[in-house]
Amino acid sequence: MVERVGLDRAAGRVLARPLRADRDQPPFARSTRDGYACRAAEASAHRPLAIAGSTRAGEPPAGPVPPGAAWEIMTGAPVPAGADAVMMIEHVEAVDGSVRLLPPRTLVAGENIVAQGAQARAGDELFGAGTAIGFAQIALAASCGYPSLEVFARPRVAILSTGDELVPVDAEPAPGQIRNSSSHMLAAQVSVAGGEPWVLPVAGDNAELLDAALEQASEAELLLITGGVSAGKFDLVEPALTRRGARFHFTGVRIQPGKPVVFGEMPARTGSHLNQNKNGKKCFGLPGNPISSAVTFLLFAAPVLAALCGRTHGGPRFALARLAHDVNGRPGLTRFLPAWCNFAGEAPEVARVDWRGSGDLAAMARSNCFLVVPEEDGSLQAGAAVRILLA
Ligand code: AMP
Numbered sequence: 001m002v003e004r005v006g007l008d009r010a011a012g013r014v015l016a017r018p019l020r021a022d023r024d025q026p027p028f029a030r031s032t033r034d035g036y037a038c039r040a041a042e043a044s045a046h047r048p049l050a051i052a053g054s055t056r057a058g059e060p061p062a063g064p065v066p067p068g069a070a071w072e073i074m075t076g077a078p079v080p081a082g083a084d085a086v087m088m089i090e091h092v093e094a095v096d097g098s099v100r101l102l103p104p105r106t107l108v109a110g111e112n113i114v115a116q117g118a119q120a121r122a123g124d125e126l127f128g129a130g131t132a133i134g135f136a137q138i139a140l141a142a143s144c145g146y147p148s149l150e151v152f153a154r155p156r157v158a159i160l161s162t163g164d165e166l167v168p169v170d171a172e173p174a175p176g177q178i179r180n181s182s183s184h185m186l187a188a189q190v191s192v193a194g195g196e197p198w199v200l201p202v203a204g205d206n207a208e209l210l211d212a213a214l215e216q217a218s219e220a221e222l223l224l225i226t227g228g229v230s231a232g233k234f235d236l237v238e239p240a241l242t243r244r245g246a247r248f249h250f251t252g253v254r255i256q257p258g259k260p261v262v263f264g265e266m267p268a269r270t271g272s273h274l275n276q277n278k279n280g281k282k283c284f285g286l287p288g289n290p291i292s293s294a295v296t297f298l299l300f301a302a303p304v305l306a307a308l309c310g311r312t313h314g315g316p317r318f319a320l321a322r323l324a325h326d327v328n329g330r331p332g333l334t335r336f337l338p339a340w341c342n343f344a345g346e347a348p349e350v351a352r353v354d355w356r357g358s359g360d361l362a363a364m365a366r367s368n369c370f371l372v373v374p375e376e377d378g379s380l381q382a383g384a385a386v387r388i389l390l391a
């Protein structure tokens, strides 16, 4: 589905139709300096050139510049006919209505001028459908006269937290209960990734309640379920998805946290019949611990959501940083440790944040990325170039 949004509301959306230049960019040969338009060869001879006229930004193209003359010009103004370069005001000596380029400086044709159409020609595709719209694309769209843009509708993403121990954020937890934090966290992650979060009430660890919640959630384009995907007695999500005919692309990944994550597709329904041939509804079972949910969202759900948003580039964002200190651990699983990357220094430097396991929300709130520890070794040495997963 495609909708139209005003330019000032388009940031973070995905363009649904290619955007074309309405006219040449720049629309006229433009001076990039305050100075004097001239012929480069004449200026380079260092003889005084009489000032024949003046053009400021916003005035129509003027000229022609007579031979042996110069023309006062401001930044952003159209270059007058006959001129092929602009001498900077800082580089000339002005005497009695004429200017002279100061030796030993010389000028070449084209200097300090951006030719008409140098950036784009009228009708050129400036960026294609599937482009994520940011400040740069908005500036370009504005320069081409688009007050609004056609973008893909945000896909609706159902978020279903499961667990008998969970109470809403505004409730006082009884002994043994905790507040549902992951639904709010995932709603934020979904919004950032371009989706429209739809938070469902928590479902208890009970097959009937889960079935009812899945029925309701099936109206969304993507379904994120948290909790209940491990091997425990009350981990009922996978069986509930199976009852709805889900096929799993994977059940479990060699990562920590997040090992039990499942990704599947529920068949589309035609009336009351399951239709295995139509494109299914994608669903994730994310492990319940909030850091596990956050990491598996970034690694697996966010790219799927990006594709549903119509984006052509939407993979997880990894970067390299220098490790501040040794990290020791066991091999066997790729680990994603909450970490702080300092981007202010000469090169990005990353240090892990002290944490007490994948339920440690305070540690995650002190981090700005996840340090990736490869499964082969399990340890990393201070000073090494290491990968980080950007949040
Ligand atoms: P589970 O995957 O259901 O075994 O849950 C693992 C851990 O995460 C348990 O300690 C749960 O209490 C906790 N947990 C599960 N869902 C949530 C949630 N929505 N918010 C906060 N903690 C949760």
Ligand code: MG
Pocket: 162, 163, 164, 205, 227, 228, 288
């Ligand atoms: Mg649970």
